[in-house]
Amino acid sequence: xxRFVKRAxxxxxxxxxxxxxxxxxxxxxxxxxxSFDGPDGTLYLESRTFGSVEFVPLHDLAEAFGLxxxxxxxxxxxxxxxxxxxxxxxxxxxxxxxxKQDVKALKSPLLFVRGEAFVPASFIEGTLKPYYPxxxxxxxxxxxxxxxxxxxxxxxxxxxxxGYGGVREKDVxxxxxxxxxxxxxxxxxKVRMTxxxxxxxxxxxxxxxxxxxxxxxxxxxxxxxxxxxKRAISGCETFYLSKAQTVSDATTEAVENxxxxxxxxxxxxxxxxxFKRLFLSRHxxxxxxxxxxxxxxxxxxxxxxxxxxNRGIKPANLAVLRNTYCPAxxxxxxxxxxxxxxxxxxxxxxxxxxxDSIALGxxxxxxxx
Ligand SMILES: [Zn+2]
Numbered sequence: 001x002x003r004f005v006k007r008a009x010x011x012x013x014x015x016x017x018x019x020x021x022x023x024x025x026x027x028x029x030x031x032x033x034x035s036f037d038g039p040d041g042t043l044y045l046e047s048r049t050f051g052s053v054e055f056v057p058l059h060d061l062a063e064a065f066g067l068x069x070x071x072x073x074x075x076x077x078x079x080x081x082x083x084x085x086x087x088x089x090x091x092x093x094x095x096x097x098x099x100k101q102d103v104k105a106l107k108s109p110l111l112f113v114r115g116e117a118f119v120p121a122s123f124i125e126g127t128l129k130p131y132y133p134x135x136x137x138x139x140x141x142x143x144x145x146x147x148x149x150x151x152x153x154x155x156x157x158x159x160x161x162x163g164y165g166g167v168r169e170k171d172v173x174x175x176x177x178x179x180x181x182x183x184x185x186x187x188x189x190k191v192r193m194t195x196x197x198x199x200x201x202x203x204x205x206x207x208x209x210x211x212x213x214x215x216x217x218x219x220x221x222x223x224x225x226x227x228x229x230k231r232a233i234s235g236c237e238t239f240y241l242s243k244a245q246t247v248s249d250a251t252t253e254a255v256e257n258x259x260x261x262x263x264x265x266x267x268x269x270x271x272x273x274x275f276k277r278l279f280l281s282r283h284x285x286x287x288x289x290x291x292x293x294x295x296x297x298x299x300x301x302x303x304x305x306x307x308x309x310n311r312g313i314k315p316a317n318l319a320v321l322r323n324t325y326c327p328a329x330x331x332x333x334x335x336x337x338x339x340x341x342x343x344x345x346x347x348x349x350x351x352x353x354x355x356d357s358i359a360l361g362x363x364x365x366x367x368x369x
Contacts, residue, residue: 036124039135047121053108055118078117083188084134134367147190148362149210151220151320152177156200161225163336167346169223176333177221179355184362207323217294218328219362220320223345225337234308234338238299239330240291241322242315290327293368298331298361305357307344308334
């Protein structure tokens, strides 16, 4: 065989290979490895270019971020979720819904190739990056030490306020608290309720529960009411313990209280009394700051969805806050005495909305720790 023929055959093989490669690339995209800035350092993912846009397989992205991927075929929706974030993708849509409420735009819609979903690579550093601090705290949050105590006000013989159309505070707040519990549990937070039924609990029992389980925080849920001549008053507000009570009185009480001894410090009984006072005074000063931060987080979220005005956060000397040693706040979800607030609070869909916002407020607060 002449050298010429050999070269021609080699060139033909090359040409066939090139055509096949081009066809495959046009079909499956150019496949390559790519590094990204991830929550805990550099991430390496396979990426493919379709058209001029670079994509990564949604499945690989889910694995890299510890997210569970679920398909909802009928709704044409893909959900990625873990204890810190929920991402909803719609087929053929450029939008992704973060935590069921924040809409973010993708560079191009989710792409489906041979049954596999691909998301534009820019989604990682463009959309996910602002949420990285949550991923970094995930370990701490799901470490089993974070217990949230929800305290639905009143119950049993104590109906609380009776409002517009006969709506009862004790029923409204228990239902909201149960819905908050579901939202928190779904994200891996442990929850204790001071009551999960229509039963009476006195205020000390409620605080004691939070102190005994070493709660990370307590949110007491109530609904407001005023006399008939003030029916126009509406809106939500959140209370934290006023300063005089928190630091001095709580210190004095806690020095003698066994729950405080057990939950706040080990080796307590070997400490001289003045150290106990100093320790507790510092502890309650910090707890008060955290209670204000918790109140603000919860109020901001609830205020954003509430039908009535946002009445803000306020100090108050309330027993359930006074006797609780962890950060705590008392939320008044609305005025049942007001026709609008009362009507909305008697609707399950509105109570769900309020509950979701309370859960988000709790997450916002946990993110600041
Ligand atoms: Zn109440």
